[in-house]
Amino acid sequence: MHRRFVASAARNKKTSHSAPGPCVKIIAMSELFKVTIDNITIEVPAGTTILQAARKIGGEVAPPAMCYYSKLKGSGGKCRTCLVEVSKGSEKDPRPMPKLVASCRTTVMDGMEVKNITSEKVIDARAGVVEFLLLNHPLDCPICDQAGECHLQDLSYEHGKEGTRFEFQKRTFHKHDLGPYIQLHMTRCILCYRCVFTADQLTNKRVHGVLSRGDHAEIATYIEKSLDNDFIGNVIDVCPVGALTDKTFRFKNRVWFTKPVDAHRDCDKCCGEVQLWMRGDEVFRVTARKDEWGEIKDSSKGSTGWICNECRFEKKFASDWTIEGPTQVNRHSVISQGHYVGLKKPNETFEKVMNGREPRLFMDIHSVSEVNKPEIQLSLIHGPAHSDDFKENNKD
Amino acid sequence: MAVKLLLEKAHVEGIRTYDVYRREGGYRAVEKALKSMSPEAIVEEVKKSGLRGRGGAGFPTGMKWSFIAKPEGVPRHLVCNADESEPGTFKDRYLMEFIPHLLIEGLIISSFALGSNATYIYIRGEYAWIPDILEQAIAEAKANGWLGKNILGTGFDCEIYVQRGAGAYICGEETALIESLEGKRGNPRIKPPFPAVKGVWDRPTVVNNVETLAAVVPIINLTGEEYAKIGVGRSTGTKLISACGNINKPGVYEIDMTISVEEFIYSDEYCGGIANGKRLKACIPGGSSVPILPANLLFKTAKGETRYMNYESLSDGGFATGSMMGSGGFIVLDEDQCVVKHTYTLARFYRHESCGQCSPCREGTGWMEKILKNIDTGKGKMSDIDLLWDIQRKIEGNTICPLGDAAAWPVAAAIRHFRDEFEWHVLNPEESQVRNFGLAHYADAREVVA
Ligand SMILES: Cc1cc2nc3c(=O)[nH]c(=O)nc-3n(C[C@H](O)[C@H](O)[C@H](O)COP(=O)(O)O)c2cc1C
Ligand code: SF4
Ligand code: SF4
Ligand code: FES
Numbered sequence: 001m002h003r004r005f006v007a008s009a010a011r012n013k014k015t016s017h018s019a020p021g022p023c024v025k026i027i028a029m030s031e032l033f034k035v036t037i038d039n040i041t042i043e044v045p046a047g048t049t050i051l052q053a054a055r056k057i058g059g060e061v062a063p064p065a066m067c068y069y070s071k072l073k074g075s076g077g078k079c080r081t082c083l084v085e086v087s088k089g090s091e092k093d094p095r096p097m098p099k100l101v102a103s104c105r106t107t108v109m110d111g112m113e114v115k116n117i118t119s120e121k122v123i124d125a126r127a128g129v130v131e132f133l134l135l136n137h138p139l140d141c142p143i144c145d146q147a148g149e150c151h152l153q154d155l156s157y158e159h160g161k162e163g164t165r166f167e168f169q170k171r172t173f174h175k176h177d178l179g180p181y182i183q184l185h186m187t188r189c190i191l192c193y194r195c196v197f198t199a200d201q202l203t204n205k206r207v208h209g210v211l212s213r214g215d216h217a218e219i220a221t222y223i224e225k226s227l228d229n230d231f232i233g234n235v236i237d238v239c240p241v242g243a244l245t246d247k248t249f250r251f252k253n254r255v256w257f258t259k260p261v262d263a264h265r266d267c268d269k270c271c272g273e274v275q276l277w278m279r280g281d282e283v284f285r286v287t288a289r290k291d292e293w294g295e296i297k298d299s300s301k302g303s304t305g306w307i308c309n310e311c312r313f314e315k316k317f318a319s320d321w322t323i324e325g326p327t328q329v330n331r332h333s334v335i336s337q338g339h340y341v342g343l344k345k346p347n348e349t350f351e352k353v354m355n356g357r358e359p360r361l362f363m364d365i366h367s368v369s370e371v372n373k374p375e376i377q378l379s380l381i382h383g384p385a386h387s388d389d390f391k392e393n394n395k396d
Numbered sequence: 397m398a399v400k401l402l403l404e405k406a407h408v409e410g411i412r413t414y415d416v417y418r419r420e421g422g423y424r425a426v427e428k429a430l431k432s433m434s435p436e437a438i439v440e441e442v443k444k445s446g447l448r449g450r451g452g453a454g455f456p457t458g459m460k461w462s463f464i465a466k467p468e469g470v471p472r473h474l475v476c477n478a479d480e481s482e483p484g485t486f487k488d489r490y491l492m493e494f495i496p497h498l499l500i501e502g503l504i505i506s507s508f509a510l511g512s513n514a515t516y517i518y519i520r521g522e523y524a525w526i527p528d529i530l531e532q533a534i535a536e537a538k539a540n541g542w543l544g545k546n547i548l549g550t551g552f553d554c555e556i557y558v559q560r561g562a563g564a565y566i567c568g569e570e571t572a573l574i575e576s577l578e579g580k581r582g583n584p585r586i587k588p589p590f591p592a593v594k595g596v597w598d599r600p601t602v603v604n605n606v607e608t609l610a611a612v613v614p615i616i617n618l619t620g621e622e623y624a625k626i627g628v629g630r631s632t633g634t635k636l637i638s639a640c641g642n643i644n645k646p647g648v649y650e651i652d653m654t655i656s657v658e659e660f661i662y663s664d665e666y667c668g669g670i671a672n673g674k675r676l677k678a679c680i681p682g683g684s685s686v687p688i689l690p691a692n693l694l695f696k697t698a699k700g701e702t703r704y705m706n707y708e709s710l711s712d713g714g715f716a717t718g719s720m721m722g723s724g725g726f727i728v729l730d731e732d733q734c735v736v737k738h739t740y741t742l743a744r745f746y747r748h749e750s751c752g753q754c755s756p757c758r759e760g761t762g763w764m765e766k767i768l769k770n771i772d773t774g775k776g777k778m779s780d781i782d783l784l785w786d787i788q789r790k791i792e793g794n795t796i797c798p799l800g801d802a803a804a805w806p807v808a809a810a811i812r813h814f815r816d817e818f819e820w821h822v823l824n825p826e827e828s829q830v831r832n833f834g835l836a837h838y839a840d841a842r843e844v845v846a
Binding site (some may be wrong): 076077078079083100105126129130133134135165168191193210212213216276 | 564566581586676685747748749750751753754755756758759760761762763766783790794795796
C-alpha cells in the first residue's frame with residue numbers, strides 16, 4: 001500500500017543552468033494513464049481521480065457523488081456514495097485493492113481496472129449508503145424547495161431500495177435563518193461539508209462550520225451569527241439537498257415550472273454570469289450556472305463562476321439582465337426531459353461493455369431494432385428519440 | 397517469573413523523580429543511542445527487535461519509521477499518541493503515571509532516530525492529572541541536559557510538548573489526532589496521503605503509541621536482536637495488558653507473550669481467577685473494538701490448540717473463531733453478565749464517539765444503538781438480529797477511518813457467538829428484564845473437560 005509514498009515528479013527539477021546533454025524525460029502531468037471502468041477503457045492524465053475519469057466516460061459509469069465538488073479543495077471522501085471496486089491496482093501491481101475505495105479521492109494508476117455498476121459489492125454497499133443517508137432524512141420532498149433538483153432524490157431513485165427498515169423517530173432540528181437571505185434546515189442536511197468548504201474558501205472570515213459529533217453534528221454559524229459576506233450565497237448552490245435554501249425564492253414556485261435561461265450583467269464583484277429561473281417575464285430565482293454534474297461551471301473568464309449576493313438575491317427583474325437564451329439542461333433534473341447531451345460513445349463493442357450484464361432498458365436497439373444504425377449519435381438527438389430522428393439528419 | 401522490561405522499576409520508591417530514575421539506570425539508552433549510534437542504526441535496531449505498534453493495529457514500528465519522507469528543508473515530527481480512550485485500555489496511563497521518565501527517554505531516542513526537533517505528546521483530556529507529571533519529567537530531563545539545544549554535544553536539538561485533548565475517542569485515530577493537534581476539529585483525514593508524507597502541518601510525521609515509544613528504551617539497552625528473543629514468533633518483547641471486569645485482580649500486567657490466556661486469567665501472578673467464585677462466560681481480549689470470544693473459544697482455538705496471549709494466537713481463526721490483541725484492554729465477563737446489554741453499551745459508546753464525517757458510521761452507529769436498546773429492554777423483534785448483522789456489514793470497510801470497523805466488529809462478534817442469547821431476549825421479553833441468560837453452552841472449557 002505504501003507504494004504511493006514515492007513521489008515521482010519532484011526529482012526532475014530542471015534548472016536554467018542544466019548542461020546540454022541527453023534530454024531528461026520530464027514526468028509531466030500530461031503523462032497518460034490507461035484506466036478501464038466498467039469495461040470501458042479511456043486514457044486520462046496522471047493525477048486524475050477515478051471519479052473524474054468515470055465522468056469523462058459519462059452516463060451510468062460515473063459514480064454518484066454527494067460530497068465531492070471539484071471546485072472545492074479538500075472536498076470528497078465523506079458520503080461514500082462513490083465507492084468503487086478496484087479489481088486491478090495497476091499494470092505494475094495488478095493486485096486488487098482489499099476494500100472498496102472512494103473514487104472521488106483515489107487517483108488512477110496506469111492499467112487500473114475499476115468496477116462501478118458491474119460490481120455486486122459496489123451496488124450492495126451503495127444501497128447501504130443510500131439507506132444510511134435517508135435514515136434521518138425527513139423525505140418531505142413534497143414541501144421541500146430542492147425537490148426536482150435534489151441530488152439525494154436522484155440518488156435514492158437510482159441506487160436506493162424501496163421501503164425503509166428504520167423504525168425510529170427521525171432526528172429533527174429547528175430551522176435557522178442565516179442572515180436575511182439563507183435558511184438552514186439541518187433536518188435535511190447530509191453533512192457533506194460542501195458549504196463549510198465554500199465558506200472557508202470563498203469568504204475571509206468563516207463563521208460557518210460543524211458543531212458536535214456523530215449523528216448529532218450540525219452545520220452552524222457559531223451562535224446564530226448571520227452570514228454577511230458577498231459570496232456566502234454560493235453555499236445554496238453547492239448544497240446537494242434542501243438544507244440551505246434561498247429565502248427570496250422559498251415556496252414561490254416549483255423548479256420544474258420555471259424555465260432556466262442564461263443571462264449576464266456587468267457586476268463589479270463577480271462574473272455576473274447566471275441562470276435566471278423564470279416564469280413568463282418574472283424572475284423567480286437567480287443561481288450560478290451549473291454543469292451536468294450539478295457543479296458550478298467556469299465563467300467565460302476561466303475561473304469558477306461563483307456569483308455574488310447582489311446578483312443572486314437583489315436582481316430579480318428581467319430588466320436587470322441581458323438574457324442570452326435557454327439553458328442547456330441535462331441529466332439530473334426533472335426539467336431535463338431527456339435532453340441528455342455529452343455522452344461519450346465507448347470504442348468497445350456493446351457486448352464487451354455489458355459483459356453479460358442486463359441492460360437497464362431491456363431493449364438493445366443496436367441489435368434488435370430495425371433502426372440499427374450505429375452511425376447515428378444518440379446523444380445528439382434533442383428530446384426523446386423519435387423514429388424520424390433515425391431517418392433524417394444526425395449523420396454526424 | 398516473567399521478564400519485565402517496562403514496569404520492572406515502576407514501583408521503586410520515588411521513580412517518578414529524575415534522580416531516582418537516573419540512579420536506577422535511566423537515560424543510559426539515550427546516552428548509548430545519541431553518542432554511539434546513527435539515526436539509521438537506531439531505526440535498524442528497532443526493525444530487528446520486531447517491535448509492533450502497541451496502539452492497536454500492531455504495525456511493525458521499524459518499518460513505519462523507515463517510511464517517513466525526508467524532503468529537503470522540511471521539519472519532521474514525532475507524535476506520541478497518549479489519547480488512550482478505548483474502553484478497557486488503561487496501560488499507557490499506568491506507564492505515564494508511575495514511570496514517566498521511561499516515556500521521555502523513549503521519546504528522545506525516537507526523536508533523534510526520526511529527526512524530530514519538536515515532539516508532541518497528545519494526551520486524552522480526561523487524564524487531567526498526568527500532563528503535570530509529564531511536564532515535570534520533561535523539565536527535569538531538560539535541566540539535566542537530555543532535552544533542549546545540542547543534546548550531549550551531538551548537535552541534536554529536541555523539545556517535547558504536552559498537548560491535552562478535549563475528551564474525544566476519535567482523536568486517538570492518528571490523523572484526527574493530527575488535526576486536533578493543529579487546533580482543528582478532530583476529524584480523521586482521508587488517506588492517502590499518509591502522515592509519513594503529510595502529517596502535522598503537512599510535514600512528515602510518525603505517530604506512535606506511548607507503550608511503543610517506551611519499548612524503544614529496552615530495545616536500545618538490550619539490542620534489537622536480544623529484544624526479539626523475548627516472546628514468540630512475530631510477537632516479540634513484552635506487552636502491557638490492562639485487565640478488568642469480573643476478575644480478582646484487575647490491573648496492568650506486563651507479560652512476555654508466551655503465556656496462555658488460561659494462565660493469564662487464572663494464575664495468581666496475573667488476574668487471579670474470576671471474582672466471587674463465578675464462572676467465566678466471555679472475554680474481550682484487546683479493548684472494546686475487538687471481537688468478543690465466548691469461554692469455549694478463549695482458551696483453545698477452533699483447532700483445539702492452546703490459545704496464547706500474543707498477536708498470532710489471539711487472532712487465530714480470524715474473526716470467525718478468533719479475536720485480536722488490539723490495544724491490550726482485557727475485559728472479562730462472568731456468568732452474570734448479559735451480552736446483549738454489554739453490546740448495547742458498546743454501541744452507545746461508538747455512536748457517541750463517531751465524528752460524523754462519513755455516512756455509514758454516522759448513521760449506522762446510531763441505528764445499531766437504537767435496535768440494541770430495543771432488544772435489551774424487551775422490545776426487540778427476531779428480524780432485528782438479522783438487521784443488525786446487515787447494518788454492521790454495511791459499515792465495515794466502507795468508512796474513512798477504522799472507527800467504523802471498530803463499531804461494527806463487536807456487534808458482529810456478539811451475534812456470531814451469542815445469537816441464542818439475542819433470540820432468548822426477543823422471545824422472553826419479560827423474563828429477560830429480571831434475569832440473565834447465564835452461561836448456556838459457552839461454559840469455560842476447563843469445566844467442560846473436568
Ligand atoms: C478510533 C481510533 C482510536 C484510536 N485510539 C488510539 C489511542 O487512544 N492510542 C493509540 O496509541 N492509538 C490509537 N489508535 C491507533 C492510532 O490510529 C495509531 O494507529 C497508533 O497510534 C499508531 O501507534 P503504534 O504504531 O505505536 O501502535 C486509534 C485508532 C482509532 C481508529
Ligand atoms: S447544509 Fe447542505 S452543503 Fe452544508 S453540509 Fe449540509 S447538505 Fe452539505
Ligand atoms: S468512520 Fe466514523 S469516526 Fe471515522 S471518519 Fe467516518 S464518521 Fe468519523
Ligand atoms: S463523493 Fe466520494 S465520498 Fe462523497
